[in-house]
Amino acid sequence: MAKKLTVSASPHVRSNETTTGIMLDVIIALMPALVMSVVYFGLRALTLTVVCVCSSVIFEALSRKIMKRPNTVGDLSAVVTGIILAFNLPASMPLWMAAIGSLVAIVVVKQMFGGIGQNFVNPAMTARIILMTSFPTAMAKWIVPFQSAWHPDAVTAATPMAVLSSVQGGDVAAVGDALPSLTQMLLGAHGGSMGEVCSLALICGGLYLMLRKVISPVIPFTFIGTVAVIMLFAGSFNLEFVAYQLLGGGLMLGAFFMATDYSTSPINKKGKIIFGIGCGLITSVIRLFGSLPEGVSFSIILMNILVPHIENMTTPRPFGEVKEKKAKKEVSKA
Amino acid sequence: MAEKKSLGKELTKGIIAENPVLRLVLGTCPTLATTTSVESAIGMGLAASVVLICSNMAISALRKVIPDKVRIPAYIVIIASFVTIVQMVVKAFLPSLDEQLGVYLPLIVVNCIILGRAEAFASKNPVLASAVDGLGMGIGFTAALFLMGSVREIFGAGTFLGNSVPFLSENPMLIFILPPGGFFVFGVLMAAVNRLAESKGKKKAELRGCEACPMAKSCALNKKEEVAQS
Numbered sequence: 192m193a194k195k196l197t198v199s200a201s202p203h204v205r206s207n208e209t210t211t212g213i214m215l216d217v218i219i220a221l222m223p224a225l226v227m228s229v230v231y232f233g234l235r236a237l238t239l240t241v242v243c244v245c246s247s248v249i250f251e252a253l254s255r256k257i258m259k260r261p262n263t264v265g266d267l268s269a270v271v272t273g274i275i276l277a278f279n280l281p282a283s284m285p286l287w288m289a290a291i292g293s294l295v296a297i298v299v300v301k302q303m304f305g306g307i308g309q310n311f312v313n314p315a316m317t318a319r320i321i322l323m324t325s326f327p328t329a330m331a332k333w334i335v336p337f338q339s340a341w342h343p344d345a346v347t348a349a350t351p352m353a354v355l356s357s358v359q360g361g362d363v364a365a366v367g368d369a370l371p372s373l374t375q376m377l378l379g380a381h382g383g384s385m386g387e388v389c390s391l392a393l394i395c396g397g398l399y400l401m402l403r404k405v406i407s408p409v410i411p412f413t414f415i416g417t418v419a420v421i422m423l424f425a426g427s428f429n430l431e432f433v434a435y436q437l438l439g440g441g442l443m444l445g446a447f448f449m450a451t452d453y454s455t456s457p458i459n460k461k462g463k464i465i466f467g468i469g470c471g472l473i474t475s476v477i478r479l480f481g482s483l484p485e486g487v488s489f490s491i492i493l494m495n496i497l498v499p500h501i502e503n504m505t506t507p508r509p510f511g512e513v514k515e516k517k518a519k520k521e522v523s524k525a
Numbered sequence: 526m527a528e529k530k531s532l533g534k535e536l537t538k539g540i541i542a543e544n545p546v547l548r549l550v551l552g553t554c555p556t557l558a559t560t561t562s563v564e565s566a567i568g569m570g571l572a573a574s575v576v577l578i579c580s581n582m583a584i585s586a587l588r589k590v591i592p593d594k595v596r597i598p599a600y601i602v603i604i605a606s607f608v609t610i611v612q613m614v615v616k617a618f619l620p621s622l623d624e625q626l627g628v629y630l631p632l633i634v635v636n637c638i639i640l641g642r643a644e645a646f647a648s649k650n651p652v653l654a655s656a657v658d659g660l661g662m663g664i665g666f667t668a669a670l671f672l673m674g675s676v677r678e679i680f681g682a683g684t685f686l687g688n689s690v691p692f693l694s695e696n697p698m699l700i701f702i703l704p705p706g707g708f709f710v711f712g713v714l715m716a717a718v719n720r721l722a723e724s725k726g727k728k729k730a731e732l733r734g735c736e737a738c739p740m741a742k743s744c745a746l747n748k749k750e751e752v753a754q755s
Contacts, residue, residue, distance in 0.1 A: 288696075299709075321705075324703060324705070325698040325700040325701075326696070326698070327699065
């Protein structure tokens with residue numbers, strides 16, 4: 192029998208992209224950073240990632256089952272959330288605390304608001320903030336790379352961000368050996384959250400996502416650019432200070448992988464620019480004036496909450512539509 | 526009121542069906558502020574309950590004397606006098622509780638539950654019914670505060686009434702004691718009580734507008750609408 196002619200409503204042209212495909216790309220992009228974190232923090236980093244991913248997937252499946260909704264484990268979004276959450280934790284984090292982080296990310300932030308695409312803030316970022324406020328000591332145990340992270344007495348050191356917050360007027364040379372060299376900053380041989388240390392791997396992952404057109408370059412570039420410009424002025428035009436600010440902390444991880452989350456960032460270009468600048472501004476203000484050394488997570492969450500308003504402001508006008516004020520004027524003229 | 530309810534019903538409605546905090550969402554400020562420990566939660570609940578019962582009785586007794594136009598200032602004066610009495614008693618006999626509750630003890634004056642019950646119930650009902658209503662609402666308020674305080678103290682500080690809970694006392698989740706945790710526990714408890722209250726009666730989704738409100742039966746606005754509709 193000949194094929195029946197099917198009449199359906201638009202859209203008629205569909206993209207071959209699927210959520211699973213996009214998530215798979217993100218997982219691939221995260222792999223270099225994962226490999227580097229295992230190099231620096233040993234198998235403990237891998238264990239932490241596996242625990243985060245497994246618990247995220249289990250919580251996703253369980254909550255979908257309890258809510259009697261179709262199972263969405265197959266779209267891999269829970270796996271991505273798990274990996275990104277692990278990247279945001281210190282490698283020595285107790286595993287059960289990491290599992291609580293997954294619970295917060297998947298159940299509270301994502302599923303309670305309706306599942307994938309419905310969360311109003313980034314799940315992994317919120318989980319990190321909740322863990323940070325709940326377990327401040329465990330979340331600030333920054334162990335030095337190349338030693339056993341299993342050991343409870345592993346040597347810890349201040350992160351570059353903590354050192355930088357004491358730098359006055361961009362005078363990096365004054366703190367001397369307390370800061371690692373810029374090459375070390377790029378490769379990641381310093382203390383910090385397990386996935387954020389190696390900026391090079393994160394930049395590679397981010398470029399891969401841009402080449403695959405999974406993320407648009409607008410948010411990462413405006414975000415990082417805003418931080419760079421503000422730090423240039425704050426550091427009295429010391430380029431070295433700017434480089435430390437860009438490579439340190441969670442800026443690369445946040446800008447490439449978390450600020451670009453589809454459901455919590457604006458849709459059109461104008462909105463993305465506002466979003467990126469806002470993130471950069473809040474990050475810089477917290478880094479320069481706040482009591483916390485790092486502000487990427489808070490800046491992304493705060494801008495996430497503003498996204499509906501940014502969308503309202505930047506809704507494109509349909510062709511031929513007249514602005515309300517203008518329309519009123521013309522009516523009064525007539 | 527057109528329909529006469531039994532006193533028992535006036536007492537029990539405050540506990541779940543019309544729980545002042547979790548169903549009517551009144552008095553949220555003291556609820557969030559004083560539930561960081563079970564002790565202060567119970568203290569707050571009992572102090573507010575005493576004021577609520579006394580003011581309900583006094584306002585109900587004076588309901589025909591108070592002119593309608595100045596009723597709110599009159600209620601506030603009555604409530605404030607009882608709050609002052611309670612505050613002095615607490616200061617004299619339980620100074621540690623007074624220290625814990627701080628400014629929230631005198632702030633019972635502006636607690637919405639007390640003014641709300643005066644406006645919605647005591648000003649229209651006889652003294653005994655008003656006292657029972659106040660008692661029921663007080664029990665509901667104290668129970669809600671106790672529940673919230675327990676959850677927040679057990680998870681946030683790892684203790685219950687000052688006794689340490691195994692495992693949790695070594696690893697308390699500080700966020701439960703902080704404001705965000707308070708809002709979270711509040712929301713979850715509200716959802717649970719809504720589920721409990723709705724499992725008995727009609728589902729909320731089937732009701733529209735004012736009917737969905739737990740106060741629908743005693744609300745003055747609702748009655749006006751009924752008149753307008755008919």
